[in-house]
Every structure is written in structure tokens, then in C-alpha cells.
Amino acid sequence: MAFYITTPIYYVNAEPHLGHAYTTVVADVVARLKRLKGEEVFFLTGTDEHGDKIVRAAEAAGLSPQEYVDRIAEKFRRTWPLLHIEYSRFIRTTDPAHKRVVQRVLDELYQKGELSFGEYEGLYCFGCERFLTPKELVDGVCPDHRTPPTPLKEANYFFDLARHQEWLLDHLKGHPDFIQPPGYREEVLGLLREPLEPLCISRPKSRLSWGIEFPFDPRFVTYVWFDALLNYLSGIGYPEDPSWPKWWAAAEHVIAKDILKPHAVYWPIMLRAMGLPPYRRLHVHGYWNLNQAKMSKSLGNVVRPEDLVARYGADRVRYFLLREMAFGQDAEFSEEALVVRTNAELANDFGNLVFRTLSMVKKYFGGEVPSPGEEAPEDRELAEGVLSRVQAYLEEMEAFRFHRGLALLNEAVNLANRYVDRVAPWELHKKGVQARLSRVLYQLLEGLRVLAVALSPVMPRSSEILLQNLGLSPAEELSAEAALSWGRLKPGGRVERGPVLFPRLEKPLFEEEKPSEEEKMAENLYPLEEFKKWDLRVAEVVAAERVPGTDRLLKLTVRCPEERTVVAGIAEHYRPEELVGKKVVLVANLKPAKIRGVLSQGMILAAKDSSGLKLLVPEGEVEPGAEVG
Ligand SMILES: Nc1ncnc2c1ncn2[C@@H]1O[C@H](COP(=O)(O)OP(=O)(O)OP(=O)(O)O)[C@@H](O)[C@H]1O
Numbered sequence: 001m002a003f004y005i006t007t008p009i010y011y012v013n014a015e016p017h018l019g020h021a022y023t024t025v026v027a028d029v030v031a032r033l034k035r036l037k038g039e040e041v042f043f044l045t046g047t048d049e050h051g052d053k054i055v056r057a058a059e060a061a062g063l064s065p066q067e068y069v070d071r072i073a074e075k076f077r078r079t080w081p082l083l084h085i086e087y088s089r090f091i092r093t094t095d096p097a098h099k100r101v102v103q104r105v106l107d108e109l110y111q112k113g114e115l116s117f118g119e120y121e122g123l124y125c126f127g128c129e130r131f132l133t134p135k136e137l138v139d140g141v142c143p144d145h146r147t148p149p150t151p152l153k154e155a156n157y158f159f160d161l162a163r164h165q166e167w168l169l170d171h172l173k174g175h176p177d178f179i180q181p182p183g184y185r186e187e188v189l190g191l192l193r194e195p196l197e198p199l200c201i202s203r204p205k206s207r208l209s210w211g212i213e214f215p216f217d218p219r220f221v222t223y224v225w226f227d228a229l230l231n232y233l234s235g236i237g238y239p240e241d242p243s244w245p246k247w248w249a250a251a252e253h254v255i256a257k258d259i260l261k262p263h264a265v266y267w268p269i270m271l272r273a274m275g276l277p278p279y280r281r282l283h284v285h286g287y288w289n290l291n292q293a294k295m296s297k298s299l300g301n302v303v304r305p306e307d308l309v310a311r312y313g314a315d316r317v318r319y320f321l322l323r324e325m326a327f328g329q330d331a332e333f334s335e336e337a338l339v340v341r342t343n344a345e346l347a348n349d350f351g352n353l354v355f356r357t358l359s360m361v362k363k364y365f366g367g368e369v370p371s372p373g374e375e376a377p378e379d380r381e382l383a384e385g386v387l388s389r390v391q392a393y394l395e396e397m398e399a400f401r402f403h404r405g406l407a408l409l410n411e412a413v414n415l416a417n418r419y420v421d422r423v424a425p426w427e428l429h430k431k432g433v434q435a436r437l438s439r440v441l442y443q444l445l446e447g448l449r450v451l452a453v454a455l456s457p458v459m460p461r462s463s464e465i466l467l468q469n470l471g472l473s474p475a476e477e478l479s480a481e482a483a484l485s486w487g488r489l490k491p492g493g494r495v496e497r498g499p500v501l502f503p504r505l506e507k508p509l510f511e512e513e514k515p516s517e518e519e520k521m522a523e524n525l526y527p528l529e530e531f532k533k534w535d536l537r538v539a540e541v542v543a544a545e546r547v548p549g550t551d552r553l554l555k556l557t558v559r560c561p562e563e564r565t566v567v568a569g570i571a572e573h574y575r576p577e578e579l580v581g582k583k584v585v586l587v588a589n590l591k592p593a594k595i596r597g598v599l600s601q602g603m604i605l606a607a608k609d610s611s612g613l614k615l616l617v618p619e620g621e622v623e624p625g626a627e628v629g
């Protein structure tokens with residue numbers, strides 16, 4: 001099966017930062033997952049190099065636009081391998097082949113009558129490089145750039161989006177997973193409720209010459225978005241290369257929410273006008289924030305990926321990025337969080353399992369894979385526990401729910417750690433129960449093998465080292481089948497202890513590693529004996545929002561039937577907007593408590609298992625305030 005994944009082409013008006021790295025790591029992880037499953041993958045990334053802002057950035061750097069874009073594109077291209085990102089092709093919109101595709105498409109659309117020429121008088125934002133509608137202005141200024149737009153009267157070419165609006169609406173309705181997660185699909189449906197304005201797709205050369213010339217009117221260059229989106233086709237050799245239709249039929253784009261409209265509205269309509277099918281899926285993520293503000297080159301609050309890699313290593317950074325952000329939602333970046341998270345889950349949990357298993361095999365069996373011998377019920381339980389979580393992990397990862405997937409894998413690690421503690425191999429050794437010891441260590445080595453394969457898309461280098469230490473060849477072992485089967489290690493094989501995979505980092509004094517007392521309270525960890533005294537009621541959620549500065553807490557306003565606020569530790573499992581209108585079960589007679597400055601008057605009940613956390617909800621219509629019991 002073929003799979004085609006893309007990142008946005010990044011605008012080269014500044015160097016790459018962690019936001020760009022996140023999208024590109026996500027695409028790389030998914031590409032590796034698909035390869036693990038035996039799929040044939042094309043992974044495209046690159047740079048967007050035309051437009052006003054590039055000219056100005058080049059001037060500021062004292063370079064010609066071409067020199068400037070060459071330099072920054074090179075910077076992007078060199079950054080990705082540092083993060084173990086392996087793309088199939090790096091495309092630049094200044095590539096002659098890409099320019100030819102853009103001109104060809106313009107010609108074609110012009111001939112088909114999809115473009116019109118006309119005078120337009122409007123308000124132009126130079127930051128956005130486009131005309132804004134009066135409705136888009138906030139207090140007379142561009143909401144993104146906080147500057148008043150310039151009145152401009154210009155003749156230009158326009159692309160009539162409204163002509164295909166009905167079609168797009170139908171397509172969205174007929175394909176619920178076209179745009180994911182669902183909140184963004186809703187947003188796009190919202191955009192389509194109003195008639196779409198014609199898109200101005202040309203810029204007069206008198207004002208801007210750094211762009212792709214219009215093939216049938218040399219007075220104009222192409223609007224940078226119209227040019228940029230076509231990279232997804234030119235990147236796979238459209239229209240000459242015979243393999244492009246195979247990739248295009250399997251196209252999935254990954255973007256952040258800032259560029260939702262061009263990808264979810266302009267692009268499918270451009271494809272439609274060209275007579276091509278739309279892409280298969282659009283995956284939209286939120287922002288990495290630094291000190292509560294979007295990490296952005298314009299604000300200058302950026303983290304450089306190469307600095308993080310130098311300090312922590314690529315695999316730790318990759319793991320953190322995927323584990324910490326719930327795909328679709330925003331997340332706050334801090335090095336403290338990176339250290340705390342990876343110390344807990346990689347150094348303590350996983351690293352410890354690896355280290356003690358390999359040490360015991362070395363000590364008790366001279367570094368040889370012991371024979372499995374007879375299986376005890378607890379051995380089977382471990383194997384089944386690990387494999388079922390790995391299976392669920394693979395499913396979550398393929399659905400872009402990376403943080404949940406990795407939480408499941410961490411559970412598998414800890415099943416193995418608890419198994420070690422319970423069977424205490426050192427006691428078996430002391431007692432001389434050799435056959436049992438042999439099975440136990442075989443189980444643990446198998447656990448490591450399965451985890452190493454499963455983790456390979458996220459942490460390719462560490463996975464490779466671990467497989468080599470297990471005496472295996474990564475090239476042969478890397479398959480989904482190998483991650484889902486037990487008993488592949490051959491007794492007698494050589495095992496090396498190797499270096500510590502994830503050394504524990506000096507823990508900065510920043511944050512507690514465990515949830516605070518307040519957060520535990522919000523996570524429903526009340527002692528059991530209290531339970532009987534609780535007043536349980538049905539409550540309807542009327543509003544929900546994140547508690548600022550936290551990743552797990554939501555502030556809910558509920559009716560039961562009077563209104564009150566409740567803080568719940570469920571932000572990693574529910575988006576605020578999904579909760580509004582839901583009826584939930586509330587513990588109504590708790591002493592109110594302040595949690596992160598928000599008064600919480602009760603507690604919402606939820607159930608948790610390996611697939612995540614689910615709220616308890618009444619099965620039919622129930623009045624808010626109804627007693628539960
Ligand atoms: N803070 C961020 N969090 C997550 N992804 C980001 C972030 N900033 C940029 N990206 C990624 O880069 C894409 C936008 O690329 P582009 O080069 O246009 O960046 P930009 O918006 O100009 O950057 P900036 O916001 O730094 O000015 C986003 O769709 C996303 O893939």
C-alpha cells in the first residue's frame with residue numbers, strides 16, 4: 001500500500017524553530033509507522049520562498065532574494081537530519097520544475113474559465129500579503145499583525161472559490177474524517193456558512209516581482225499561497241511522473257491551525273477546479289507556546305531545535321514533543337517539562353527496565369539469551385499485557401493520538417517493571433531456581449525487543465541501539481509483525497549491556513514530578529471511605545475552558561440545577577468544546593477548594609482504562625440536578 005505524507009513548506013523569512021520541528025517530527029513518526037507496517041511511503045517537506053516578506057528579509061540581511069532563500073532553505077534542510085527526520089524529498093518553490101507546474105495550472109484554469117480579471121479596491125495587509133475584508137478587521141487593524149491595512153486599488157486575477165463551495169461542503173459532509181481532529185472540521189464548516197469571496201491570486205509586478213510570473217500575463221506574479229499549495233503536487237512529479245497518481249490517492253497533509261483555511265478551503269477547491277480529487281486527509285495541530293504565547297518568529301520567542309538536540313539528544317526531544325502535546329490542542333513548552341517527563345518515563349521507567357534486564361542476563365547467564373522453558377501464568381500475563389498495549393499504541397499513533405499512544409507504551413514498560421519486582425529474579429538466583437530464572441529473563445528480553453520495535457518510529461536511534469544490544473539486526477526486526485509477536489529471540493544469542501540509554505538528567509528545581517495535591521484532587525483520587533457520604537447528582541455542562549497554565553485541568557461550569565464551577569483533570573482527554581451540553585455525574589457535597597486559583601465546587605466522575613479516560617454519563621435524558629444512587 002502507498003502512503004503520502006507532507007508537512008507545510010515553511011516560509012523562509014526566518015530560521016526553523018521548534019514549531020516547525022514538531023510538524024516535521026510528526027510527519028516523520030507517521031512515515032516510519034507506515035513503513036513498519038510494510039507500506040510504501042513518500043514523505044515531502046520543503047520551503048516556501050516567494051513573496052513580499054522574503055524580499056524584505058533579504059534586504060535586511062543585505063542579500064539578494066535568491067541568495068537569501070538559498071541560505072535559509074539550506075538551514076531547514078540541514079536541521080531535519082539532526083532530529084533523525086528522513087524525508088523522501090525536499091521541495092523548494094524556487095525549483096524550476098515547481099514553477100513550471102504552477103504556470104501550467106494557471107494556464108489550465110484560465111482556459112477553463114475559472115479565473116477572472118478585474119479591478120479591485122480593498123484593504124491590503126502587507127503582513128498577510130493579501131486583501132482583508134472589512135469583517136476581518138478588529139478595531140480597524142489586522143488582528144494578526146496589529147497594523148492598519150493600506151487602501152489599494154488594483155487590477156488583478158481572481159479565482160472564483162464560491163463556484164465550488166457547494167461541492168466542498170458536500171465533500172466535508174460525506175467524509176467525516178477529511179479534516180481531523182473534529183473541532184477543526186467544525187471550524188471549516190463554519191467558514192463555509194458564508195459565501196466565499198473570490199481569491200486574488202495575482203500581484204502586479206510593479207509592486208512585487210519576487211514570484212512566479214503569470215504565463216499569460218507577464219505584468220503579474222502569482223500570489224504566494226496559490227504557488228505554495230501546488231508543491232504537494234509538484235513534489236511528487238505531477239503531471240509527468242507516472243507515479244504521481246499513486247501517491248496523490250494516498251495524500252495526507254499535516255499542518256498547524258494557522259494555515260487551516262488555505263488547506264481546508266482554497267486547496268480542495270483548486271484541486272476541484274483542476275479536475276483532480278481532493279487529498280485524503282488533513283491533520284491539524286495546535287501551537288507550541290512559550291510563556292503562554294505562540295512560539296513564533298515574528299514574536300521572537302522561539303526555541304531552536306538544534307540547541308535542544310545538542311542538550312538532550314534527538315530521541316528525547318522527539319519523545320517529548322509527541323508525548324506532551326495532545327494533537328490538535330496547544331501545549332506549553334519548557335525545558336523543565338522536557339527534563340521531568342523524559343526523566344520519569346525514559347530514564348526511570350524504560351531505561352531502568354533495559355538496564356536491569358540486560359545486567360541480569362549478563363550476570364546470571366553470561367550475556368546469553370536464556371532458554372524460555374516452561375511458561376508460568378504470570379509470564380503469559382506479562383506477554384499479553386505488553387502485546388495488547390502495543391497493539392493499542394499502534395492504533396492510537398496511526399490516528400495521530402500520539403500522547404495517548406505513548407502513555408499506553410509507558411504502561412507496558414511498567415507492567416514489565418512490576419513483573420521484575422514481583423518475581424524478584426535475584427531471589428530466584430539465590431535459591432538456585434535456574435529454570436524459572438531462565439524463563440523470567442527470557443520474558444523480559446522479549447519485552448525489551450517488542451518495546452524497541454514499537455518505539456522505533458518515535459526514537460529510531462535508541463531503538464536501533466537496543467536491538468543491537470539484544471543481538472538483533474534492526475533492518476530485519478523492524479516490522480509491525482515483530483512488535484506484535486512474542487518469542488522471536490533465539491536462545492543462545494549474544495546480549496550486550498551497552499551504555500545507559502537515557503541517562504537521568506540533573507533535575508532542575510522547576511516543577512514537581514508528580515501531580516500536586518490539588519491536581520490529584522481534581523483527578524478524583526479521594527479515599528474510598530469518603531465515598532458513602534457523597535451526594536451524587538446529574539449535572540449539565542454549560543461552559544468549559546482550560547485552566548490557564550496547566551495541561552490537564554479544565555474549568556467547567558455545570559447546572560445541577562444551580563450553576564457552579566468545577567475543576568476537572570481531564571484536559572488531556574477532552575477538548576472543552578466537546579463537553580458543552582454533556583450531562584455528567586457530579587459529587588456535589590465536597591468542600592469547595594481553590595485549584596490553580598479557580599474555585600472548584602464538586603468533582604466529576606470518570607472511568608480510566610488503557611484507552612484513556614471517559615466521563616460517566618447518564619444513559620438517557622435526565623434533568624440536571626437528578627440524584628444518582
Ligand atoms: N508555535 C508553533 N507551534 C506549532 N507549529 C508551528 C508553530 N509555529 C510554526 N509552526 C509550524 O509551521 C507552520 C507555519 O509555517 P511558516 O513557515 O509559515 O511559519 P510562520 O507561521 O511564518 O512562523 P511564525 O509563526 O514563527 O511566524 C505551521 O503550520 C506549523 O506547521
Ligand SMILES: [Zn+2]
Nearest residue numbers: 125128142145
Ligand atoms: Zn495581517
